[in-house]
Amino acid sequence: MEVILGVPFSYSINGEVRRLLEDFRDMINFCIDYAYRRKITSYARLRKGVYEEWKKRWDYSTHFCHSACKIALAMLKNHRRRSREGKPEARKLFMQLDPQLYKFYGDSIRISVKPRRFLYIDLKYGEYQRKFIDAWREGKLKTGEVTINEAKIIIPFKKDVDLTNPKDWIAIDVNESNVTAVSSNPHILKIESNLRTTHTTYFNIIRSIQKLSKFKPKTAERLLKKYSGRRKHKAADECHKISKKIVSFASEHKMGVVMEDLKGIRKRIDYGRRLNRRLHSWNFRKLQFYIEYKARLNGLPVIYVNPKGTSSLCPVCGGKLAPNGHRLVSCECGYEDDRDVIACLNMLRMRGAPLPPKALHEPLTVEVRGRDESL
Ligand SMILES: [Zn+2]
Structure with a gap:
C-alpha cells in the first residue's frame, strides 16, 4: 500500500509566483465557465474543448491546462453535490502541480512555467520537514502532486509500505x-x-514577558519571539521522542x-x-x-x-x-x-x-x- 503524507513548507512569495498563482486561478475559472455552459463532466472533453482558446490566452506549459481542467471539474462536481445554484468560482490563490511541472531539490523547488523557463523557490523547513527531506535524499520517499498557495508549498511524500495486518x-x-x-x-x-512541565514553564515565562511589554516593548517583542520559538521547539522535540x-x-x-x-x-x-x-x-x-x-x-x-x-x-x-x-x-x-x-x-x-x-x-x-x- 502507498502511504502519502502532505508536508507543508513555508516560503516567501515573490511577484513572479504571485502572477503565476493569479493566472492559474483565472485558468480554473475559465475552465469552469466553459464546462458549465456546455454541461461537460468528462476530463477528456473539457481538455479538448478549452485547449485552443487556452493556448491563445496563456503562454504556459500545456500541463497547466491539464491541471486547471482537473480542478475545474472537481469544483463543479463538488458544487453539484451540494446542490447549489449556478457555478462555483475559484477565489483563493492556489495551484496543483503534476510531477512533470516541478523538480524537487530538498531545500528548494523548481517550477516549469514553459519550455526552458523556470521559477526557483527556496523552501523554509524545520526539524519535521528535514526528516522527510533526508529520507527522500536516501531514496526512501517519492514526491507526488504539489500544492502551492500564497503561504505554503505542500509536498506529498509517498512511501510504499506493506500494510501490516495487525496481530x-x-x-x-x-x-x-x-x-x-x-x-x-x-x-x-x-x-x-515533560509536556506539561514544558507547557507550564513557558506559559509563565511568556506571561512575565507580556507584563514587561508596557515598559520595554522592543525588548519584550524580541524575548517573546525567542521564547515562543523555544517552547514550540521543545514541545515538538518531546512529541517526537514519545x-x-x-x-x-x-x-x-x-x-x-x-x-x-x-x-x-x-x-x-x-x-x-x-x-x-x-x-x-x-x-x-x-x-x-x-x-x-x-x-x-x-x-x-x-x-x-x-x-x-x-x-x-x-x-x-x-x-x-x-x-x-x-x-x-x-x-x-x-x-x-x-x-x-x-x-x-x-x-x-x-x-x-x-x-x-x-x-x-x-x-x-x-x-x-x-x-x-x-x-
Ligand atoms: Zn465493573
Whole structure:
C-alpha cells in the first residue's frame, strides 16, 4: 500500500509566483465557465474543448491546462453535490502541480512555467520537514502532486509500505503528564512526559514577558519571539521522542494503533473534567499526529474511537466508575485500576479487541522513562 503524507513548507512569495498563482486561478475559472455552459463532466472533453482558446490566452506549459481542467471539474462536481445554484468560482490563490511541472531539490523547488523557463523557490523547513527531506535524499520517499498557495508549498511524500495486518491493537491514552499504551497482549507502557512541565514553564515565562511589554516593548517583542520559538521547539522535540518510542514498540509487535478522536469534540459538551482538561491543552493533538504519521510510515493502521465514556465506564461490566484515590478508579463489580489504563482498555473494547486477561487483575507494566533512548 502507498502511504502519502502532505508536508507543508513555508516560503516567501515573490511577484513572479504571485502572477503565476493569479493566472492559474483565472485558468480554473475559465475552465469552469466553459464546462458549465456546455454541461461537460468528462476530463477528456473539457481538455479538448478549452485547449485552443487556452493556448491563445496563456503562454504556459500545456500541463497547466491539464491541471486547471482537473480542478475545474472537481469544483463543479463538488458544487453539484451540494446542490447549489449556478457555478462555483475559484477565489483563493492556489495551484496543483503534476510531477512533470516541478523538480524537487530538498531545500528548494523548481517550477516549469514553459519550455526552458523556470521559477526557483527556496523552501523554509524545520526539524519535521528535514526528516522527510533526508529520507527522500536516501531514496526512501517519492514526491507526488504539489500544492502551492500564497503561504505554503505542500509536498506529498509517498512511501510504499506493506500494510501490516495487525496481530493485535495497542490503545494509546495521551494526557497531561504521561502517555499510556495498552495492548491485549498484554503490555502496558507508561511513558512519563515533560509536556506539561514544558507547557507550564513557558506559559509563565511568556506571561512575565507580556507584563514587561508596557515598559520595554522592543525588548519584550524580541524575548517573546525567542521564547515562543523555544517552547514550540521543545514541545515538538518531546512529541517526537514519545511517539518514536510508542511506534517502534507497536511496530516490533505488529500492532495497529487506537486513539481517541479528540478532533470533532465541541467545547460546550461536558465530557467530564479529565477529558475537558485534555482538550484545552495544546499538545495532545500534536502528539497524536506524530504517532499517527510515524505509525502509517511503518505500515501500521491507525484508527480513532469516540472518547465518550472511555474514562468513566468499567471495561469489564460497563458500570459507572468511581474515583478511588489519586490515580485509581473502581467499579461496583470489584474491578479497580489506574484511570489511564482503563481509558486504554475501553478503547480496545470499542475496537473489538480482546481485553488483556492479566490486566484485569494485575497488569504487566513496562515502565519506559521519557529520556530513555533504548526503545
Ligand atoms: Zn465493573
